[in-house]
Amino acid sequence: MKTTKIEWCDSTANPTVGCDGCELYEAGVGGTCYAAAIHTRFCGSPAYPEPFGVVETRPGRMIKAAAWSDLGGVDRPKKPWLNQRPRHIFIGDMGDTLSRAIDFDYLRDEVIANVISRNGRRHVWLWLTKRPTRMAEFSVWLEAEGLTWPWNLVAMTSVTDQATAEARLPALVEVCSLLHGVSLEPLLGPVDVTPWLGELDWLIVAGESGSRARPMNPAWVRAIRDRRGDVPFFFKSWGAWLPIEQADGIPKASKPIVVDLSGDVYRLPKRPATIAVPGPYDAVMVRVVRQWTHADLDGRGWTEIPAIRADESSAEIRERLEIEAAYRTVNFKTGERAPSPTEIERLAAEVRKNRTPETFHSECFRENHDTAGPVVDAHLAGP
C-alpha cells in the first residue's frame, strides 16, 4: 500500500501473499497473525483466491511500488521521525516472502531487480521475514550470481521471545546486508539481544494487538532499551494493553490485571485490603477499547531510526545517483527521458568537480543526523 499506519515506514509492498506459518499462526489451529486473519476473512476474493497457507507470487507489485514518489526531503506530519528521509517501504506485511514455495529466481527478478532499479534506488526497503536462514541462503546465492545485496535493502526479522530470538538472530546477521534490523513484535516475554547487538542496526518493539492480544510487561521494553548501546530503538506501540497509569481518560475494555516478569497474568483481588503489593517488575495493565497507537515509555516517545549508508563498494551507485539527481534538476521538463551519453559525461564531470561530503549526503542519503533520534510525542501518530 502506498500509505500505511505502521509507524516505522511509509508504505508496504507484497510481492507474495500467504505464508508457511510461525509461532503466531498454525494452519488449522489459528493464532494472532493479522495477515492470516485478513487473508482468511477475504479468502475466495480476487485478492486472496487461495487459503493463507498457499503462498503465491504477485509479480508487478514491486515495480509499482518502486515508481511511488520520492519522499526524500518531504515532511510527514503524522510520522515526523521519517521527515526528510527517503520513502521507507516494508516488504512483506501480508505473508512471508521467504516461504518455501518462493524460489530465488523470483526473488531476484521481482525484489532485487526493483530495489536496485532507477526508481527503486530512491527508496529504502525494509524486508522482514521470520525465515532469516533462507534469507541468508538467498544472499549467498545472489553473490554466486554476481549480485551484491543492495545498500538500500535492510534485512530484518521479527521475534517474539527469547527462544525465537536465539533461533533467528544468528541467521539474520549472516545475511550479507549492510544493515540488519529486528522487530520485537508482539513482544511476549523478556528478550536479551545483547549477544548480537554488535551486528544489529535497529530494534523495534511493540505489544500485541487484536482481540486475543496478550499484555506486554514494560520491564521487557525497558530492558531492551537500556541494554541497546548505540543501536537505534523504536518503540512502536503498547498494543491492546496499556500500563494503567497511561490509561487515564481512555475507554477501557477490561479490569486491570497484573503481568509478572515471565508474562504470567493474574487478576487483582476484589477487596483492596487483600491486594498484594506487586513485585518491582510486575505491571498493572488494562485493555483499551480500540487499538491505541500509544507509545510513551518513561514520559517520552522513542523513534530512533538507523542511518542508511552505502559502503565503499557502492561508490558506483552513489555516483550514478548523484548524476541522475543533477540530471533531474537540469532537465526538469524531460525528467523521464534517458540522458544521452554526452549529457551523462558532462553531468558526471560537474558532479565530481563539485562534490563535497555535505552535498553528497544531502543529495543522496538523508541520514538521521542524531542517532538518539528526535523526541516525539507518540500521540502525534494518532489512533
Ligand code: SF4
Ligand atoms: S510469519 Fe508472519 S505472516 Fe507468516 S504466520 Fe507468522 S506472523 Fe503471519
